[in-house]
Every structure is written in structure tokens, then in C-alpha cells.
Amino acid sequence: MKVFIVHAHPERRSLNGALTDLAVKTLTDAGHEVRVSDLYAMRWKSTVDAADFGPAASDPLAVVPDSGQAYESGALAADIRAEQEKLRWADTVILQFPLWWYTMPAILKGWVDRVFTYGFGYGVGEHSDTRYGDRFGEGTLQGKRAMLSLTVGGPEGHYSDRGINGPIDDLLFPIQHGILFHPGMAVLPPFVLYRAGRMSSEDFAAAAERWRERLLSLEETEPVPYRTQNGGDYEIPVVRLRAGLEKPGRSGFALHLAE
């Protein structure tokens, strides 16, 4: 495999750092190639602005068309182009981060906002009365696999079916479906460590063993069965799920899982 890890934590000597280090070692020892973007170490710029688009920036700035024109003309900032190249190189992408306020830290959101430009991350393919783009299963990153690995402060029960935070699968849906599946990647089930601030060394040893097992079985792991946009399940161009496809009683994000 060619594995690209995007790491987003301000302290490398942290649980997140240990998980990334373990991933690099485990995968390299198994003969795979690994590249890491350590966003804090890179001092990654988090905010989309005119400087991202070079001469393609219009005045007033128009983020969507300007990002598309900058992508097409090669005018994107060098740090963005480098990340797009790593995504093209990889066959497997891992995002490693702590869950902060129920989603990714700002620096990782800024990596998505800046790297997933129009023409690369979205706005790909024909948009017409009969088609609404190559997305949700198709697109620039089709054929690749992606996985979230995250640490969570609270206990698992708070993220269970009836937990007050909402189910972890629903909290991760906007990332897994909206960001990773959208440009075409298959999404593997996430690796989640709860009560991350209270791990004993025994807890960590057990978690590390589980992480190694996940890493070494990546190639055989079945993706989350999100429905592809253009596979017939959705009315086009309104892009609504056709009636009657889901199990009775399903609603919300869970509709978009093939049964």
C-alpha cells in the first residue's frame, strides 16, 4: 500500500502522536510506503484566502470559481498542490486527530477547506439536468480508501445510540460521507479511542494492539456501504433517495447506507 497519514495534534508526544508513530512503524515494517503530513509541524495555514489562488484570485474574491480556476491553471499555492499530489500518490488515506467539539480540529478542517478545491474535491464531472457531477463514490479520488483514527475525551456511552452527544457514526457522517466519500474514496470503519485523557499504560497497550491489527488488515477491511450517487438509488438532479429503498424506520444519515 501507499499510505498517506494526515496528523493533526499540537503535541507530538501525545496519544495521537503515539498512534501516528505506531502506524508509520507498523506499516513500514510490513513493507508498505508511508508519507505523513504533520500539520502542526508544517505550520499548516488553516484559512482559505486570496493568497491560495495566486493570479486566479478575483477581486472581490469568489472562493468557488477562483479555486477552480487556480486548480486548472496550476496557480494554487505550493502547499496546497503538495497535498493534492500526496493524495494522488496514495491508495490509502488516514486522518489522525482528536475529536474537538464533535468534529476535527480547525487545522485539519483548514487542510480540507484549502486542499479539496473546486475541480479536485468537488465540482468534478458533468452538471446538467440529468447528472449532478461525479461525486459520492466517483471523482478525483475514486479507487482510494480512507479511514478516520480519532481520540475522544468522553466515554463510549455518551456516543452510543441513546447517548447525549449523538451516535458516533452520525457525528462522523459529515466527514466520512461529506468529505471522504464525496470525492470518491471508499471509507473504512473508523478507529476510535474513548476516554483518551484517562488511559493507563495497560489501556494503551491494548489500544495499540487493536490499532496494529486494524493497520495490518486494511486491505481486507470492508468499507462502510454508502450508496453511490450515480448508481441508481437517487433521483437526479434533485439527488434525493428514491422511495422505499431503505429498511423500514430508517431516517436521517442512515438512509444513505445500502442495506
Add this chain to the structure above:
Amino acid sequence: MKVFIVHAHPERRSLNGALTDLAVKTLTDAGHEVRVSDLYAMRWKSTVDAADFGPAASDPLAVVPDSGQAYESGALAADIRAEQEKLRWADTVILQFPLWWYTMPAILKGWVDRVFTYGFGYGVGEHSDTRYGDRFGEGTLQGKRAMLSLTVGGPEGHYSDRGINGPIDDLLFPIQHGILFHPGMAVLPPFVLYRAGRMSSEDFAAAAERWRERLLSLEETEPVPYRTQNGGDYEIPVVRLRAGLEKPGRSGFALHLAE
């Protein structure tokens, strides 16, 4: 009212800019006090790091306890303390932003990550076997009201009950419930403009009128009826919704709405 608007868009001459300008004028003309944090204009720092915590930063950095100690001792960076003061001053908070990748832009997530510290945004109140903090309806910002105002590139149908992106209420739940209700604010229904990149001047005039009406009726608007954590609906300390409280067939985020 004392209204605090947090504005997150890189181009002030944009639809988001027009909505913020209209809010300032409408509310001021009606006799209300308004303060605005224009995050791009302020060059808001998006990333949590040791510099945020001053002498309270430990080595290695431990974000949760360090942010709590910095908050208690007054060692937080000046820009964070200024935003906390604006939140304490306000009775009404509006977040104005474009929906990027199904959530807020990185600069606004970085405002949450940095300002909502331990002791201020979370980690408030008794945590024991019989209580799990003052949160979800209680906390530092209890008694205040908050509202999202956002622009969305896609059409409304994509964000409807069966739309491929998932329902807008579910996409906004981690922000509305997880970030705003968590430290105690009541959450008003969001103001959402779809197809933001394709608005004609007639469309904008109609949207502006709807926005004015929302702004001038803020004080009479009923909040989203999220269940309070400590009001009896949840088992404590597992913080799971007690069985049988919801309408039949409800699941996921919608469980946390009182019927």
C-alpha cells in the same frame, strides 16, 4: 438586546458580508447594541497551541488541563480572553458563515476550539457518580440565545429529509447542540440561504427581507427544544436518554428533541 456577531468569510463584499452588514444596521436602528468579531479582518489565529496558555502550558502540552488552568489563572492569550468577554457581555450570539464541507470554515472552528476552553465552554460544574457537569442547557453561557446564519452552495433538496447530503438539521446538530447548547445557550432555528452562488438581485432582496424579519423577531422566537442534560430525561452519569421518552420511530440526533 446585546448582540454579538461572529463573522467568518474571507471577502467582506460577499453575501455573508452583506448579511452581517444588514444585521448590524437592522439591530442598531432598532435600538439594540451590536458587537462584531470579523475573524478574517482580525487575522484570528485558528490553531490551539501552547502559546494560548502562557505560563499554564505544560511540557508536553496537555490541552484539556492546560486550558483549564490558563482560564482559572487568567493566563489565556489576550485574544481568547477578549472573545470570552464578548460572550459574557452578549445576551444573543449569531454565527455568520458559509457552509464549507458540511460544517463551519476552519477559522470559525478555530474560534470555538480556542475560546471554548475547559472551565468556560466545558468542564463546568460537579463531575461525580451522580452528576456529569453543568452542560447541555446549563453552564457559563446559560440564559443567552444563539443562532446560526449560513449560506449554502447547493439547493435545498440536497439537504432535505431524503437528500444525499443528509438533513440540514442533522448536519447542524453538532454545532447547535454540541457547541452552542453545550455551554448553556438556547438555540434559535437557523437562517439558511441555499444556492448562495446563484442569487439574483431579486433573490437577494427577498432573502434580505426574510433576514430582517428574523432579526427583528429574535426576542419572540422559540428555541429548538433540546432536552436539558440535568432535567431528568437522561440517566446520570452514563448520560443516555431514558427509554420510552421519544416518539416511536425516532432515532439518532432527533432523540434529543423534547416532543
